[in-house]
Amino acid sequence: MSDCRSRRGRLRGFTLIELLVAVGLMALMAALSWRGLDGMTRSQAQMRQYADDVLALQSGLGQWGADLDAMVTAPDAAASYKFVTLDWDGRVLRILRRDAANAGAGLRVVAWSRRVVDGAGQWLRWQSPPLQTRAELQVAWQRAAQWAQSPGADDAQREVRVAALDQWQIFYYRKDAWSNPMSSAGAANDGQTDTLDAVRLVLTLTPGQAISGTITRDWLRPGVGGGK
Numbered sequence: 001m002s003d004c005r006s007r008r009g010r011l012r013g014f015t016l017i018e019l020l021v022a023v024g025l026m027a028l029m030a031a032l033s034w035r036g037l038d039g040m041t042r043s044q045a046q047m048r049q050y051a052d053d054v055l056a057l058q059s060g061l062g063q064w065g066a067d068l069d070a071m072v073t074a075p076d077a078a079a080s081y082k083f084v085t086l087d088w089d090g091r092v093l094r095i096l097r098r099d100a101a102n103a104g105a106g107l108r109v110v111a112w113s114r115r116v117v118d119g120a121g122q123w124l125r126w127q128s129p130p131l132q133t134r135a136e137l138q139v140a141w142q143r144a145a146q147w148a149q150s151p152g153a154d155d156a157q158r159e160v161r162v163a164a165l166d167q168w169q170i171f172y173y174r175k176d177a178w179s180n181p182m183s184s185a186g187a188a189n190d191g192q193t194d195t196l197d198a199v200r201l202v203l204t205l206t207p208g209q210a211i212s213g214t215i216t217r218d219w220l221r222p223g224v225g226g227g228k
Contacts, residue, residue: 050210054084062163067110068219088170088181092148099130106130111144114165123165126158163207173198
């Protein structure tokens with residue numbers, strides 16, 4: 001009789017309470033594991049976004065310098081057009097530059113501006129198709145100014161978002177001093193960029209990006225030596 005009781009004791013399974021405790025522990029472990037995996041996924045996504053932000057800003061600053069390097073100056077063929085090649089009106093910086101892809105394809109108007117897009121300020125770049133005539137240059141020049149304020153569907157497709165931007169400033173270096181381009185000392189509306197030694201770009205980036213705060217970038221006209 002005692003042998004039967006001991007055998008039944010050894011064969012007894014888990015109680016309902018024990019099963020509930022085991023299931024609860026397994027659920028807790030699964031939840032903790034999921035939270036860990038979710039946190040890793042979020043961290044990786046954030047790192048990718050930060051890397052994309054840095055790359056976009058670096059590319060934008062590189063393009064900024066390339067546009068100014070290719071800017072049309074007095075010795076160029078376009079000088080016969082007597083056309084303004086660099087202009088800042090407080091909203092948009094317009095540049096008349098040589099075509100990067102094909103030197104014989106003509107000129108392009110490129111424009112840089114800050115505009116609110118989808119509820120956030122964005123630093124933007126726009127460029128025209130290749131231009132061959134003075135009439136085409138005039139149309140593209142005005143189109144660039146209009147794009148900075150209220151772009152049409154076609155112009156919106158030609159713009160590139162570079163970085164989230166709170167504000168920006170432009171300064172010209174002429175006659176051994178930095179000045180506001182809109183002042184008489186810094187005005188380039190005569191189209192004579194050969195007297196312009198440098199352009200200073202000051203960006204105030206929107207917080208929350210991989211890079212935030214204020215960035216200053218100076219462009220020196222090719223052939224100008226020494227620091228400014």
